[in-house]
Amino acid sequence: MSITRRTLLVGAGAGAVGLLLAACTPEPQPAPTRTKTPVPRPTAPEAVPAPAGWLRSAWASDPYSFGSTSYLPAGADPTERERLAESVLDRVFFAGEATDTTRPGTVVGAVDDARRASLEIVSVAEDTERLAVVGAGAAGVIAARMLADAGHEVTLFEARERIGGRIRSVADDEQWPIPPQLGAWLLSEDDLASLDDRLVDMGDHTVTLDVPTAWNADGEAPGLDRAPIAQAVEKAQAQASDAPIAEALSANGADLDDPALAASLAWMAAITGADPSRASSWYPPRFPEGAVHGVIGDLDGFLEKQLEDVRVATASPVSRIAYDERGVSLRLGTGEALSFDRVIVTAPVGVLQKQGIEFAPALPFSHRGAIAALASGFIETVWMRFDKAFWATEATIWHVVGGDAMIRTWLNLQPFTGEPVLVGLVGAADAEQFAELSERDAALAARASLVFFAEPEADEG
Numbered sequence: 353m354s355i356t357r358r359t360l361l362v363g364a365g366a367g368a369v370g371l372l373l374a375a376c377t378p379e380p381q382p383a384p385t386r387t388k389t390p391v392p393r394p395t396a397p398e399a400v401p402a403p404a405g406w407l408r409s410a411w412a413s414d415p416y417s418f419g420s421t422s423y424l425p426a427g428a429d430p431t432e433r434e435r436l437a438e439s440v441l442d443r444v445f446f447a448g449e450a451t452d453t454t455r456p457g458t459v460v461g462a463v464d465d466a467r468r469a470s471l472e473i474v475s476v477a478e479d480t481e482r483l484a485v486v487g488a489g490a491a492g493v494i495a496a497r498m499l500a501d502a503g504h505e506v507t508l509f510e511a512r513e514r515i516g517g518r519i520r521s522v523a524d525d526e527q528w529p530i531p532p533q534l535g536a537w538l539l540s541e542d543d544l545a546s547l548d549d550r551l552v553d554m555g556d557h558t559v560t561l562d563v564p565t566a567w568n569a570d571g572e573a574p575g576l577d578r579a580p581i582a583q584a585v586e587k588a589q590a591q592a593s594d595a596p597i598a599e600a601l602s603a604n605g606a607d608l609d610d611p612a613l614a615a616s617l618a619w620m621a622a623i624t625g626a627d628p629s630r631a632s633s634w635y636p637p638r639f640p641e642g643a644v645h646g647v648i649g650d651l652d653g654f655l656e657k658q659l660e661d662v663r664v665a666t667a668s669p670v671s672r673i674a675y676d677e678r679g680v681s682l683r684l685g686t687g688e689a690l691s692f693d694r695v696i697v698t699a700p701v702g703v704l705q706k707q708g709i710e711f712a713p714a715l716p717f718s719h720r721g722a723i724a725a726l727a728s729g730f731i732e733t734v735w736m737r738f739d740k741a742f743w744a745t746e747a748t749i750w751h752v753v754g755g756d757a758m759i760r761t762w763l764n765l766q767p768f769t770g771e772p773v774l775v776g777l778v779g780a781a782d783a784e785q786f787a788e789l790s791e792r793d794a795a796l797a798a799r800a801s802l803v804f805f806a807e808p809e810a811d812e813g
């Protein structure tokens with residue numbers, strides 16, 4: 353790629369915006385359809401009270417995400433992401449968490465990848481070109497900002513009525529001490545260090561959740577043991593072919609029903625969305641050892657501010673992208689068609705897999721192969737505020753070991769907010785099941801998942 357003066361300018365400007373954005377974070381072979389087990393009807397234990405405040409996500413069924421993160425299933429490798437990231441005729445460009453190879457599945461990855469795609473467009477575009485960006489998540493916002501800073505006429509099309517994509521803050525001062533985050537808000541140590549590399553001062557905007565504990569029916573239990581996963585992955589990486597992590601564990605003699613191992617796998621799934629029965633052991637998803645950093649505040653509002661002078665069309669799903677050597681034409685859900693010189697598509701891989709956007713002509717085989725090869729992971733979250741704490745621990749990360757909890761990862765925000773707020777995280781198949789529950793059943797399942805933390809009722813005799 354040749355570096356023009358404008359490229360350099362954009363690179364510099366984007367650095368600043370990228371830092372800010374980063375600081376705010378922390379079909380050849382269709383995927384097989386899994387047989388779903390019936391969702392059990394949960395009952396809540398009396399010791400866990402009904403919450404006074406309650407919010408939950410449902411990304412699995414959201415038609416503009418159909419999932420939470422991308423990951424590599426067994427048999428796929430990181431070149432799938434690179435293949436998807438290649439531009440088509442220098443007219444259609446792809447960006448987002450799925451096309452980043454360094455930190456895929458994260459906000460930092462999405463932002464970095466948007467910078468990559470924007471620089472690629474700028475290196476080929478004339479000054480007066482009209483550019484379109486599809487999707488106003490972290491990647492789309494940063495791309496639109498960069499391209500506008502480079503002097504292009506940019507229009508950002510967003511299917512939903514709001515900006516942010518898989519970042520979703522609910523600002524409600526009256527109900528909640530901090531805005532509940534229904535999407536991304538956690539950073540691993542690694543992500544945090546990468547922000548430090550970029551001279552970002554996270555300052556007062558993060559909380560550190562660094563006291564992990566494990567709980568079973570008898571109370572606090574020994575912590576999670578990730579060793580079986582690490583050992584199985586290491587052995588699997590010496591094999592002739594890739595195998596899913598769960599298979600690699602069984603081949604290594606691990607008991608998948610062991611409560612401590614099940615809890616470790618649940619933590620992996622809750623943070624990465626990856627299903628152990630599908631995720632590659634050659635390229636396993638990275639998940640934090642223990643501590644995570646939560647970015648607090650109105651993240652959607654922050655993203656919106658980046659777009660103050662950009663033309664943004666919300667509630668404008670793009671249904672079709674036609675392209676040739678001369679340009680692109682976008683058709684909106686309303687039937688309206690608009691012409692541009694080039695487009696960056698940031699729609700999630702779940703949307704591309706379900707052909708939420710039609711391409712004309714069809715994308716090259718390498719792109720379609722890459723879209724089919726990546727897996728769409730699932731993470732759902734619940735935020736619960738109680739009138740008073742029913743737990744007695746100050747630990748900030750709780751893992752449920754044993755029992756039949758649907759949500760096995762809990763974050764205790766009371767030490768930071770002074771209010772009894774718990775955040776549940778559930779991943780992979782359990783997240784898909786959780787997303788299907790009615791509001792009432794989801795609340796019961798969440799309460800049932802907390803039974804090990806409830807103080808036993810005082811003896812009245």
Ligand SMILES: Cc1cc2nc3c(=O)[nH]c(=O)nc-3n(C[C@H](O)[C@H](O)[C@H](O)COP(=O)(O)OP(=O)(O)OC[C@H]3O[C@@H](n4cnc5c(N)ncnc54)[C@H](O)[C@@H]3O)c2cc1C
Nearest residue numbers: 420448449457458459487489490491511517518536538670
């Ligand atoms: C519950 C949950 C928890 C997560 N936790 C973390 C975390 O703690 N840390 C972390 O780093 N990452 C986390 N992630 C992942 C993170 O949210 C994503 O990696 C990142 O936000 C992706 O950004 P993006 O811009 O690539 O995609 P998105 O944010 O999904 O943006 C794509 C946009 O495209 C829009 N769109 C889709 N189809 C169309 C269409 N046809 N026309 C127009 N617009 C369309 C969508 O509405 C969306 O706004 C989490 C995700 C979820 C769901």
